[in-house]
Amino acid sequence: MIKQDALTKELAEMDKRHFIHPTSSIQEQQANGPAIIFKEGKGVHVTDINGETYIEGMASLWNVNVGYGRxxxxxxxxxxxxxxxxxxxxxxxxxxxxxxxxxxxxxxxxxxxxxxxxxxxxxxxxxxxxxxxxxxxxxxxxxxxxxxxxxxxxxxxxxxxxxxxxxxxxxxxxxxxxxxxxxxxxxxxxxxxxxxxxxxxxxxxxxxxxxxxxxxxxxxxxxxxxxxxxxxxxxxxxxxxxxxxxxxxxxxxxxxxxxxxxxxxxxxxxxxxxxxxxxxxxxxxxxxxxxxxxxxxxxxxxxxxxxxxxxxxxxxxxxxxxxxxxxxEQLADNSKRMGDLLLQELTALQTETNILGDIRVLGLIGAVDIVKNKETSEGFPQKISPVIIAEARRRGLILRTVTFGDADTIVFSPPLVINEEEVHRMVAILKESILAVQSTL
Missing domain, CATH: 3.40.640.10 (Type I PLP-dependent aspartate aminotransferase-like (Major domain))
Known part of the structure; x- marks a missing residue:
């Protein structure tokens, strides 16, 4: 464990000193180092150098369609x-x-x-x-x-x-x-x-x-x-x-x-x-x-x-x-089936929370808006979606936010190889994360 901690620290310091990250906050990188240092992936999961495993709900950058480790x-x-x-x-x-x-x-x-x-x-x-x-x-x-x-x-x-x-x-x-x-x-x-x-x-x-x-x-x-x-x-x-x-x-x-x-x-x-x-x-x-x-x-x-x-x-x-x-592997068909399931589960989740607004899903690309008032779609004065995805990451799910302009949105696009159990788990973690954040508002 000591050796692993030393490696993590060494890599984090090298990262801060030498690696300019794309589409990232330079200030955040210098203050906190890399958010996660990934080591390996399998299917819809990725694992960091400390052995923590996450569902990659974005297929990284919308792109690992056939999943990791092929x-x-x-x-x-x-x-x-x-x-x-x-x-x-x-x-x-x-x-x-x-x-x-x-x-x-x-x-x-x-x-x-x-x-x-x-x-x-x-x-x-x-x-x-x-x-x-x-x-x-x-x-x-x-x-x-x-x-x-x-x-x-x-x-x-x-x-x-x-x-x-x-x-x-x-x-x-x-x-x-x-x-x-x-x-x-x-x-x-x-x-x-x-x-x-x-x-x-x-x-x-x-x-x-x-x-x-x-x-x-x-x-x-x-x-x-x-x-x-x-x-x-x-x-x-x-x-x-x-x-x-x-x-x-x-x-x-x-x-x-x-x-x-x-x-x-x-x-x-x-x-x-x-x-x-x-x-x-x-x-x-x-x-x-x-x-x-x-x-x-x-x-x-x-x-x-x-x-x-x-x-x-x-x-x-x-x-x-x-x-x-x-x-x-007929992954386009699986995308449709799992996307339909994802939409169904997100719609059910919408009734269980007070801050989930519009839901948009087509196949395995989708989004949910975070709102203060579901009837008027009024947003919070401060963006809430980054707080939710940070909570989700602590619980083992990687998602992404869109906060340009008035948007306060969580987006997702998991690998097309995702199965029903993994969809259930992904939505369950999202639910836990939303309820945890909602309780503090």
Whole structure:
């Protein structure tokens, strides 16, 4: 025990001295050190270096879809590392895993989504899409179609372009200057989108981008009919529709891709996270066949965009095995079943507490609002959700909060391998934590 305490202290001090954490409070890190130092994971559980085990109710960052400790993925990576760890995809060089993964993605994405550009993650997928749509319209003789419309409360990443598309002010205010040509409209309002297009002029707009379900903005689910109308609006005004499925793809919402809930095919689909279940960094931009065909027809010379790790053979190998697991174990179906159970249990919990407001669940992505008054949805003067998730963590459950603006929300997205017993346990810990905090208010 003494040795373990010494190791924990040593690592914590090294962490404070040398590790700048992403999306974290630098002051909190320096004052308290790392919240948890993880050591291993299995299924829906993670264990820290002190032997404490937690249900990972967020699948880390919405992404460990097939759960932790999958030896199949480790074995696939090892075999590929020993064969061809890396090779460039520049200058038309290629490799078998990248070719097979591109073909696999084309076969499982909706409609005529057809050709794939690989990236290292979601922010790169977003920035790639913005460049490609602008390049596309330039090739088509409409170079003034450069503006990208996104939604308020949307999250698209933290590269300069994706930060500019993100509709959460806290992220935008970090940068002293955002990229030009990005507009934001009211979330999930077709009328607001039409108004923005009319104000700006359709001949200046390259694309409209939306998450099928807003993740970091609070797990906001669109009303029925919204995306069908958006698809019609984009067709009517000759504007490309981009679906950011970085969080929602690969079974998270109870279907393989969230766009399938509304029967629409975007012109571009952005992927990451669940494509490899976080076992290795990878992202992708998938284009419809007519876009790919036009790029071939009108391009001259080199497409001057690409990343060192575009088409990384080891990453693509892991992704292929990951998709195989998702399909063979029918994890999208399990996501729907366990999501229905989760919604049922959260709804029951709502009647047992005084501070649980709106509940939003689609598959295994969801949220609950914390409110002072359930009738009016009035919030507390001080955010309560961070206190609740801190209490939950002490009891063995990791969740996340959204506290941007007026939001006081707890969000969750457990691994898609979660079973009924684990759903029950997750909600039981949440209930204990809410009641413990509620008793102090």
């Amino acid at each position: 030896k199949e993925l480790a074995e696939a990576a090892k075999k590929q590392l020993e064969t061809l760890a890396f090779s460039s995809s520049f200058a038309t060089f290629s490799n078998e895993p990248a070719i097979r993964l591109a073909a696999k993605i084309a076969s499982i994405t909706p409609g005529d989504l057809h050709a794939v550009f690989f990236t290292s993650g979601g922010s790169e997928s977003n920035d790639t899409a913005y460049k490609l749509v602008r390049h596309y319209w330039k090739l088509k003789g409409q170079p003034h179609k450069t503006k990208i419309i996104s939604q308020e409360k949307a999250y698209h990443g933290v590269a300069i372009g994706s930060t500019s598309a993100t509709g959460i002010q806290d992220f935008q205010q970090m940068a002293t200057s955002l990229a030009p040509g990005f507009l934001h409209t009211e979330p999930f309002s077709a009328e607001a989108l039409r108004k923005t297009i009319e104000q700006e002029g359709a001949d200046t707009i390259a694309a409209f981008i939306a998450e099928p379900v807003q993740g970091a903005g609070g797990v906001n689910i669109p009303p029925d009919g919204y995306f069908q109308e958006v698809r019609e609006i984009c067709n009517e005004h000759n504007i490309l529709l981009i679906a950011d499925e970085v969080i929602t793809g690969f079974g998270r919402t109870g279907k393989l891709f969230a766009c399938e809930h509304w029967g629409i095919t975007p012109d571009m689909m952005l992927l990451a996270k669940g494509i490899s279940s976080g076992y290795i960094p990878l992202g992708a931009v998938v284009l419809r066949e007519h876009l790919h065909r036009d790029l071939i027809r009108y391009s001259e010379g080199t497409l001057l965009h690409g990343f060192t790790y575009s088409g990384h053979p080891t990453a693509c190998t892991v992704a292929l095995k990951n998709i195989e697991i998702i399909e063979n």
